[in-house]
Amino acid sequence: MTLPTTAEAVIVGGGVMGCSILYNLAERGLTDTLLLERDVLASGSTNRSQAILRMHYSNEVTARMAWDSLRIFRDFEDIVGSPSGYVRTGYFIIVESGDRRALEENVAMQRAIGIDANVVGVEDVREIAPMMEPQGDEVFAYEPQSGYADPYSVTTGYARRAREMGARVRTESPVTGIEVTGGRVTAVLTQDGRVETHIAVVATGPWSRAFLADVGVSVPLDTVRHQVVMLRRPQDIVPEHPIMGDVVNDFSARPDAGNLTLVGVGEQESVGPDDYNQGVDMPDVERTFQSIVKRMPGMSQALFRGGWSGLFTITPDWHPVLDKVAGIEGLYLAVGFSGHGFKLSPMIGVVMSELITQGQASSVDISMLNLNRFETGELLESRYSMQVLA
Ligand SMILES: Cc1cc2nc3c(=O)[nH]c(=O)nc-3n(C[C@H](O)[C@H](O)[C@H](O)COP(=O)(O)OP(=O)(O)OC[C@H]3O[C@@H](n4cnc5c(N)ncnc54)[C@H](O)[C@@H]3O)c2cc1C
Numbered sequence: 001m002t003l004p005t006t007a008e009a010v011i012v013g014g015g016v017m018g019c020s021i022l023y024n025l026a027e028r029g030l031t032d033t034l035l036l037e038r039d040v041l042a043s044g045s046t047n048r049s050q051a052i053l054r055m056h057y058s059n060e061v062t063a064r065m066a067w068d069s070l071r072i073f074r075d076f077e078d079i080v081g082s083p084s085g086y087v088r089t090g091y092f093i094i095v096e097s098g099d100r101r102a103l104e105e106n107v108a109m110q111r112a113i114g115i116d117a118n119v120v121g122v123e124d125v126r127e128i129a130p131m132m133e134p135q136g137d138e139v140f141a142y143e144p145q146s147g148y149a150d151p152y153s154v155t156t157g158y159a160r161r162a163r164e165m166g167a168r169v170r171t172e173s174p175v176t177g178i179e180v181t182g183g184r185v186t187a188v189l190t191q192d193g194r195v196e197t198h199i200a201v202v203a204t205g206p207w208s209r210a211f212l213a214d215v216g217v218s219v220p221l222d223t224v225r226h227q228v229v230m231l232r233r234p235q236d237i238v239p240e241h242p243i244m245g246d247v248v249n250d251f252s253a254r255p256d257a258g259n260l261t262l263v264g265v266g267e268q269e270s271v272g273p274d275d276y277n278q279g280v281d282m283p284d285v286e287r288t289f290q291s292i293v294k295r296m297p298g299m300s301q302a303l304f305r306g307g308w309s310g311l312f313t314i315t316p317d318w319h320p321v322l323d324k325v326a327g328i329e330g331l332y333l334a335v336g337f338s339g340h341g342f343k344l345s346p347m348i349g350v351v352m353s354e355l356i357t358q359g360q361a362s363s364v365d366i367s368m369l370n371l372n373r374f375e376t377g378e379l380l381e382s383r384y385s386m387q388v389l390a
Contacts, residue, residue: 003192004168008032009199009356010188012175012211014039015046016151016342017334018203019158020349022167023080028357031166034195035159036188038174042155044205046342048310050228050264052243052254053343054091054146055115058106058383058390062319062340064364065347067115072346073149081164082157085150089255090128090142090242094295095384097137099247102383107141117143131238131296138248146243148254151342158349178202178215178331185330199356201332206273206311208335217325220374221336223311225269227280229288231261234301241296247386249291260305263288267312267339267388280307312339317379318390320344322351322361322369332356333371339388 009030011018014037022035037043053070057063076084095103103119110117120142122134128142159169178200179187187194204211209221233239233255241261243254252264265288271277285304293300315321315336325331334352341348351361360367373379382390 001170003170003173003190004034004195005193006196007034007168008197009201010195010197011035011201011203012188013037013203013205014041014155014159014169014171015044015203015205016042016155016345017337017348018201019155019162020345021201021203021334021352022169023158023162024349024353025356026162026165026167028353030357033167035167035169036173036175036190037169037171040171041159042152045310045313046151046155048228048308049151049342050252050254050262051148051151051342052091052252053086053148054243054245055110055117055143056091056093056106056141056245056389058102059319059380060109060113061364061366061368062344062390063110063115064113065344067113068364069344069346070145073154076154076157080157080161082160083153084157085153086147087149088145088147090144091146091245092125092129092132092242093141093245093247095139095247097139099384100139103139103141106383115143116145117141129242131241131298132244133295133297135248135294148243154345180215180328183327183329185328198330199332200330201334201352201356203334206313208313212333215331217328217331219321219333219335219371220316222270222314223273224267224314225271225276225309226267226312226339227265227284227307227309229263229265229280229285229307230305231263231292231299231302232305233259233261234298235259237298237301238296244295245389246291246295247384247389249295250386251288251291253292261292261299261302263292271311273311276309276311278309280309314338316374318382318387319380320369321371322348322355322366323371324355325371338390340390
């Protein structure tokens with residue numbers, strides 16, 4: 001298929017972020033757009049996501065976006081025209097007593113903005129999730145509406161609907177650079193030619209640091225490996241369970257179809273985006289197994305069913321950069337989602353499309369997610385050591 005020679009806006013990267021932005025631009029009437037994906041849609045971090053949707057955060061901006069996104073995931077079929085795969089399971093966050101205040105403050109912040117979340121006691125835990133074993137002096141919060149969705153369905157659903165509205169999508173089309181002339185974007189460059197445009201949106205996931213460096217934009221991004229261990233539950237003993245963010249035992253776990261439990265562990269190993277072990281490490285599998293059995297003793301009968309690894313693209317404060325680049329008119333960034341981007345993706349499309357078409361986001365104030373914060377030191381802070389709970 002020949003490449004268009006012009007577009008009003010070009011989006012680089014066909015993960016969930018690029019496709020959500022493409023769809024939301026079309027919703028706002030900007031359909032002379034082109035999304036370029038070097039491989040196939042959702043082939044980056046999106047397809048490896050554990051896809052947990054929870055609202056527990058230390059900062060209002062992300063809690064708000066997660067909550068608004070949850071409602072879009074829930075009503076996705078009505079809004080976008082295809083299913084998101086949303087399954088409501090409920091979500092527990094579990095911390096040690098030393099983190100009680102952090103948890104209580106986060107839940108108070110959530111409740112103040114209308115999120116359905118509560119601090120709960122051991123008796124409530126036993127009633128809601130009898131398969132879970134509270135240990136010692138722990139503190140729990142519960143979100144009844146949280147769950148998970150299907151990243152592939154969401155990404156391709158957004159792309160399909162955007163196309164129906166007139167947007168164009170080209171896969172197997174790597175972008176080789178962005179042309180900047182006189183301080184503004186003039187074209188996006190590919191192996192197959194040049195696409196003239198005044199708006200380029202970079203949503204290139206783990207490849208963003210190198211890609212942006214070539215354009216002369218420095219963003220402090222690192223890529224770290226996160227493993228997902230897949231266990232088959234003993235159906236008669238643990239037929240189901242809610243999602244858990246277990247800070248005490250350092251894992252997150254969600255159920256999946258086919259009686260599976262997906263357990264996410266580790267985010268310390270910094271690796272290159274094209275050269276890392278995409279499987280799981282057996283010592284980590286053993287540790288994970290012990291941790292999950294501590295939390296759900298019935299899982300001692302679970303079977304190891306394999307697993308995979310993917311990349312978190314992290315920033316120094318584990319929050320994304322949603323901004324336009326000062327000094328390069330027309331260049332926009334949606335990068336650095338730090339292991340928790342999927343749950344935000346519907347609202348990332350909304351706020352980025354507002355930023356592009358109106359000059360600023362109006363649905364949620366994203367000003368603190370600016371690029372300049374790494375220079376000024378005005379970083380967002382987590383109340384926890386588990387930084388993915390940013
Ligand atoms: C193992 C794992 C578990 C996770 N669990 C959760 C979770 O439970 N909940 C949650 O909310 N989030 C989770 N995340 C995070 C979430 O998946 C990501 O934040 C999100 O998918 C990022 O989407 P993206 O579109 O920014 O990046 P990607 O999906 O990586 O998309 C970027 C795309 O850009 C393309 N690209 C790169 N360079 C170019 C180029 N030069 N030209 C054209 N195309 C290019 C790539 O091929 C890729 O398709 C998890 C991530 C991983 C890896």
